[in-house]
Amino acid sequence: MFKPYKSLSYRKPKILFVRTSKVCFFSSIKTTRKFSRGKFMGFLQIASAHKAYQTPEGTLVRALDDITINVRSNEFLTLLGPSGCGKTTLLKTIAGFEDLDGGDLILEGRSLKAVPAHHRPFNTVFQNYALFPHMNVSQNIAYGLDVAGVKKADRDRRVGEALEMVGLSGYGGRKPSQLSGGQQQRVALARSLVLKPRVLLLDEPLSALDRKMRETMQIELKNLQNSVGITFIFVTHDQEEALAMSDRIAVLSHGKVQQLGSPTDVYDTPANEFVANFVGTSNLFSGRIVESDASRGLVTIETANGRRLIAKGRDFANGSAVKMVLRPEHLRLVDSEEFEGAGTLEGRVKDVIFVGSVIHVHIDVGFGRTAIVHHHHDRAGIRNAIEAGANVRIAYSPSSAHLIAAERG
Ligand SMILES: Nc1ncnc2c1ncn2[C@@H]1O[C@H](COP(=O)(O)OP(=O)(O)O)[C@@H](O)[C@H]1O
Ligand SMILES: [Mg+2]
DSSP, X not given: OOOOGGGOXXXXXSEEEEETTEEEEOTTSOOOOOOXXXXXXXXXXXXXXXXXXXXXXXXXXXXXXXXXXXXXXTOEEEEEOOTTSSHHHHHHHHHTSSOOSEEEEEETTEEOTTSOGGGSSEXXXXXXXXXOTTSOHHHHHXXXXXXXTOOHHHHHHHHHHHHHHXXXXXXXXXXXXXXXXXXXXXXXXXXXXXXXXXXXXXXXXXXXXXXXXXXXXXXXXXXXXXXXXXXXXXXXXXXXXXXXXXXXXXXXXXTEEEEEEOHXXXXXXXXXXXXXXXXXXXXXXXXXXXXXXXXXXXXXXXXXXXXXXXXXXXXXXXXXXXXXXXXXXXXXXXXXXXXXXXXXXXXXXXXXXXXXXXXXXXXXXXXXXXXXXXXXXXXXXXXXHOOTTOEEEEEEOGGGOEEEEOOOO
């Protein structure tokens, strides 16, 4: 386990950015780490960031298409999106490895536009660790401190503390090639954190690890971030990883922020169809609002095939085209028709997939749609009763049905 940062004494680092041969002294930036989460709302503003690339084929790719995010002090912010959506580009422009075409980056009120990468109080952890193979673990971690001229006794103490923090005390003499992938990634983290950056940028740092190690590292990294008081901007394409680790998630697609919110915001109330499908599994039903029951806060939507479904009403007028989002874990397979207040659907079981803790039941609900139900089976008898071809009834609570505006086109 990572150790809390409290015991460490990195009050006044002289050096805040190191990347291979580039080193910068930047002692003018005050490094207080006593501010509370969210206190400085305008800590790092990504303001209307634009960046386009000319491809060799002659087309223009809008890698960043008007991105605005107010990064909070001390938060764990995740940039989540599919490959090619602009995550790495955004991270590179924050680090200063790439310039923006338009927009600005503002750190505590000061534009970073004219500040070169090695003068920004940021540090990047890469997916491939980028450790020096000929140096041992301690030397790798000490490198930035050495270049900054930190005295030997101070340096050795700080390296020792950093090793302890990432749970690698006793490994200082090993070469990177004598470590597992997870251990190498911890060394890369220690090497960055020993320099006490204001913001740590992490580009898919766990993606090279196997599943078990990745899950362990997710918890440890999150705990570490909590204790060090450094803002983390973490990039991943893995929605489970984003949900598990983040204070907030920015869901990106085609260079645009689709939604910015807490993991529960993004999962429970996706802003649009892209988010509903990319984060978790969704059952989506299109329709039009045909009835509103203001006293019960319910609306009825009618699908193109005349099927009527109820949902908790939001601010949609009668006649609005909407999509209803139902998560598979909110659907229940029921026997009786008497489910007062519940929404219901009928269908025929297509596939039953046993995944251990639950069974995934794919049900043809008759209007060209398949509903996916995650069914918790507590008895083998019930598990066996749900077979392909069986007619079933599905119930859901209208309050778990989330409505989004239907998109055109
Ligand atoms: N140097 C470049 N030249 C041309 N196109 C690029 C360059 N870098 C990135 N792109 C394009 O910009 C888009 C965003 O890329 P990237 O930020 O690497 O995405 P992600 O990290 O989310 O996978 C992609 O379409 C990619 O092909
Ligand atoms: Mg990338």
